[in-house]
Amino acid sequence: MPPLGVVDYGMGNLRSVLNAFEEIGHEAELVTEAEAVAGYDRIVIPGVGAFSQAMANLSRSALDEALDRHVAAGKPLLGICLGMQLICRESDEDGTHQGFGWIDAQVRHFPPAEGLKVPHMGWNAIEIARENPLLREVNSGADVYFVHSYYVDCASAEDAVCTTEHGVRFASVIAKENVFGMQFHPEKSQNIGMQLLRNFATLH
Template sequence: MIIVIDYDAGNTANVLRALDKIGVRAELSSDKEKILTADGLILPGVGAYPAAMAELKRRGLVSVIKKAVTGGIPLLGICLGMQLLTEKGLEHEETAGLAFIPGVCREIPAEEAYPVPHMGWNSLAVKQESSLTAGLQGRAVYFVHSYFTDVPEAYIDAAADYSIEIPAMIHKNHVYGAQFHPEKSGDTGLGIIEKFVALCQKSAG
């Protein structure tokens, strides 16, 4: 079972719809036992870093997610969910994140030709192979965000060019992040979700 973590952070309906479209059993839940026994976890998110972390803490989910990942359960963070994988965010105020991947979430520098938020379709440049990157070189995916994950190159699997090089996919061990919305990125996005589910199933044995 894939658990989509419920913390009122938006875009969950589209994520569940995408999972259903590829025939995957999934459930939206904040139940601690279900999270700890899942085959894989998806942390979605639309909104602000401080509010999202505050809600995860309020629901007692920070320690649960960390325990699940420590126990070997794969995790995929989407959009804000990917940003929360970092050590801290600088949106509105400095806020501690989940700290699965070294780095800081920073605001995208605005330029006349590159307005913020970064919104729309951008092609991916694969930087290094991971379990999710096969066939993604040059493929277009859908972004909506104002902040980016400033992480070391060792953790960047794919990037997009938008005034700066935007980390589009990151990972460390079995924790993965997609800054774009795979659930809104057509067949390319569905393929990424399928790869993540296959990884989860393999991990679960």
């Protein structure tokens, strides 16, 4: 298996993601330069932090264009947490900001509701809405670990392959052709998370 590329663009700690791939026996390397992206068959965009800062960092290093080419070439890409939100068309976080738009979706703040804690933090269930090879050997209702204040609202229900309830029912796993996103942290979701990462690493 060739190594996976994990994009390092200054948005949070990537050690956990590398540890998780090591645990499941798939080599993963940090990718910091645009020229390096083409050398990988599979790319992961992790990250925590602000949406606009993330897009600005990717743009400054021209990683955004390299990632666009990776996706256009039909190669698999997985966005985790903030990385999943970047895949979407637009985010409402601190104004309106454009994402990659590989999947037609809007990133919105959780609406205020009595007794509802934001950020949505902790273990919550993913309900499988559509079959997808990314979900091989994962049961509907499995609990995974979330930390986020903004959620993904897909324009087409087709793209929301798993949903989760937290005041609203939102897309917790999105997929469209070769582009995938997970709102939770698979690297912190123990066995279920390892299975999801293994599935991504071995997609045909």
